[in-house]
Amino acid sequence: MRRAFHAGLWACAALAVAFLLLPVLAIFLRVTPTTLVGELNDRVVLDALVVTAKTNAIAIVLLLVVGTPAAYLLASTRFRGRALVLTLIELPLVLPPAVAGIGLLAAFGRAGLLGSSLDVLGVALPFSQAAVVLAVLFVASPFYLRTAVAAFESVDRDLIDAARTLRAGPARTFALVALPVASAGLGAGAALAFARGIGEFGATIMFAGSVRGATQTLPLAIYAQFDQNFDVALAIGALLVVVSAVLLLLLKLPLPWARSASISPFGAVRSTSR
Amino acid sequence: MGPLRLDLTVRRRSFDVALALALERETVALVGPSGAGKSTVLRAVAGLVQARGRVSAAGETWLDSEHGVDLAPERRSVGMVFQEYALFPHLSVRRNVEFGRKGQAGLLERLGLAALADAKPRELSGGERQRVALARALAPDPAVLLLDEPLAALDAHTRAEIRGELQLLLRNAERPTLVVSHDFEDAATLATRVGVLVEGRLRQLGSPAELVASPADPFVASLTGANVLRGRARATITGLTELELPTGELIRSTDRAEGDAVAIVYPWEVTLSRTEPDDSAQNHIGGIVASLVPVGNRVRARVGPLTAEITADSSERLGLRVGGPAVASFKATATRLLSQSGDDYPPKPPSL
Incomplete structure (x- = not known):
């Protein structure tokens, strides 16, 4: 009975892993690696690569510049409605991509909420590269924000207080203590957001x-090529698998000082006598 | 540097912390059970928690609620050592120490940290971390030094050594220094005056010797390490007072008391023997040895309701063993009596 139970557990685990790996492996096994690399030279692939790199680079910079201070505020300040705000910024995580797309059109489209105001300024967002950046930002931001809030929350409050007693004002304390101490978590959040961003499809x-x-x-x-040149679609797929795998590895290798979260002699044990 | 004067109130969920103190160039320790508000006082002085009242140091007003003065922490000249040191994990020892003010090679040298200057905090021992925290706090030459349980994060072995180092350093500190500790012995070693803080209020303030010689209440007595025995007191015809313990035993004291009272006896006033001795001591309590704990060259023995501190030598000579019989003796003249006014006795003194 016990043996049968354990055999059952192993069988389920094997099935799950096989199911998750098979499509990924299939990309690499259907054609030879030389064909895959060769197809990457296709103009379509190179154009798409440039568009992806450019839009995601802009999106991640915007995300870091605006999202990091926002996350610091959410992590270090208690205010009414904070829990609601934290929940709302996670909404895009669970939103169907098609809803994100239609929502972006409704907000920034020609006939959208801000569309006419943007029109006056001579800006037409839909079907521009800026629209790609917005779509990526919309779906990827929650990944960064939630991780960054958690990273700032886990910074020992005493470190912040210590910096303040050492003549550092709030801005210096943020730059010299909170930011570097939370950097491992921030990097993880940025990697997650980047992974989500380069894969963005529906809203875009x-x-x-x-x-x-x-x-x-x-x-x-990939979508445009799969009924025209399946090998090109496969090659792009292989490229994205490699990029995702590298990002995943980066996430699993934290920065040196992040290994021991607390530097008290008792490790993670902290008194809460305040 | 000028004196530190504080008279402040901090609202807390269960009680308010209210304290008035004036410190010259000296070290004052605040002792008390955990949760008594000791750390809150330090944080209020540093400006890290909201407080009302007045705080001034070196002739500068840091807090004056009536006149709307409340300086941010970075504008108060304090050096603070946090309970678990709060060293910046991403910075080397040198950059930690120089966080508040650059050019601290001399200080690093003086505290024996020069060789560790490039190490990261996680590579240091507990004692080294403590020294880095202290150096970092002292580097900007603050008007006031605040130490929150500076020895609590150390293991027993390092603790005695670091306590000695700290004692020397604080003696030379040329500024008012406020230390928080839950341990009376630590406080007595480091400070010239000790304040006992219970539930946010100062119970007694005095030199360590004063607190031991005349504790204001049973709690202060137990904090200083005394045996505290409760009972009912009545005068006897011999002029002594007899305290009847709940177990029926009688304790005689030269002090006077009537009704509910406590007897206070220091462990070093209690002698032990195997059989009841024929001596001048008025008080003999027989019992089983419940524990024998060596403390350096001494042994703390628990016999019945009493803790006795005797030399390791005597313990060996008497052949004391846990579970064996012993008689604890102490003089009526070494037994202090305090009438117990009930409401001012805290529910549970800390374990000794």
Whole structure:
């Protein structure tokens, strides 16, 4: 009975792992590696790669510049409605991508909420590269924000207080203590957001379209190519698998000082006598 | 540097911490059970928690609620050593120490940290971390030094050594220093005056010797390490007072008391023997040896309701063993009596 139970557990685990790995392996096994690398030279792939790299780089910079201070505020300040705000910023995580796309159109589209104001300024967002950046930002931000809030929350309050007693004002304390101590967590959040961003498909195709060389990112190129040149689609797929795997590895290798979260002689044991 | 004067109130969930103190160039320790508000006082002086009242140091007003003065922590000239040191984990020892003010090679040298200057905090021992924390706090030459349980994070072995180092350093500290500790012995070693803080209020303030010689209440007595025995007191015809313990035993004292009272006897006033001795001591309590704990060259023995501190030599000579019989003796003249006014006795003194 016990043996049968354990055999059952192993069988389920093996099935789950096999199911998750098979599609990934299939990408690499269907054609030879030389074909995969060769297909990456296709103009379509290179155009999509440039669009993806550019839009995601802009998105991640915007995310770090605005998201990091926002996360610090959410982590270090208690205010009414804080829990609600923390829940709301996670909404895009559970939102269907198609809803994100239609929402972005409704907000920033020609006929959208801000569309006419943007029109006056001579800005037309939909189906532009800026639209790709917005779509990526919208779906990827929650990954960074929630991780960054958690990273700042886990910074020992005494470190912040110590910096203050050492003549550092709030801004210096943020830059010299909170930011570097939370950097491992912030990096993890940025990697997660980047991974989500380069894979973004649904919101982008609705809000930005799939124009080669302008808004066609790698995932959109896979979709555009799979009934024209399946090998090209496979090659892009292989490239994205490699990038994702590298990001995953980076997440598993934390920065040196992040290994021991607390530097008290008792490790993680902390008194709460305050 | 000028004196530190504080008269402040901090609101806490269960009780308010209210304290008035004036410190010259001296070290004052605040002792008391955990949760008594000791750390809160330090944080209020540093400006890290909201407080009302007045705080001034070196002729500068840091807090004056009536006149709307409340300086931010970075504008108060304090050096603070946190309970678990709060060293910046991403910075080397040198950069930790120089966080508040650059150019501290001399200080690093003086505290024996020069060789460790490039190490990260996680590579240091507990004692080294403590020294780095102290150096970091002293580097900007603060008007006031605050130490929150500076010895609590150390193991027993390092603790005695670091306590000695700290004692020397504080003696030379040329500024008012406020130390928080839950341990009376630590406080007595480091400070010239000790304040006993219970539930946010100062019970007694005096030199360690004063607190031992005339504790204001049973709690202060037990904190200083005394045996505290409760009972009912009545005068006897011999002029002594007899305290009847709940177990029926009688304790005689030269002090006077009537009704509910406590007897206070220091462990070093209690002698032990195997059989009841024929001596001048008025008090003999027989019992089983419940524990024998060596403390350096001494042994703390628990016999019945009493803790006795005797030399390791005597313990060996008497052949004391846990579970064996012993008689504890102490003189009526070494037995202090305090009438117990009930409400001012805290529910549970800390374990000794």
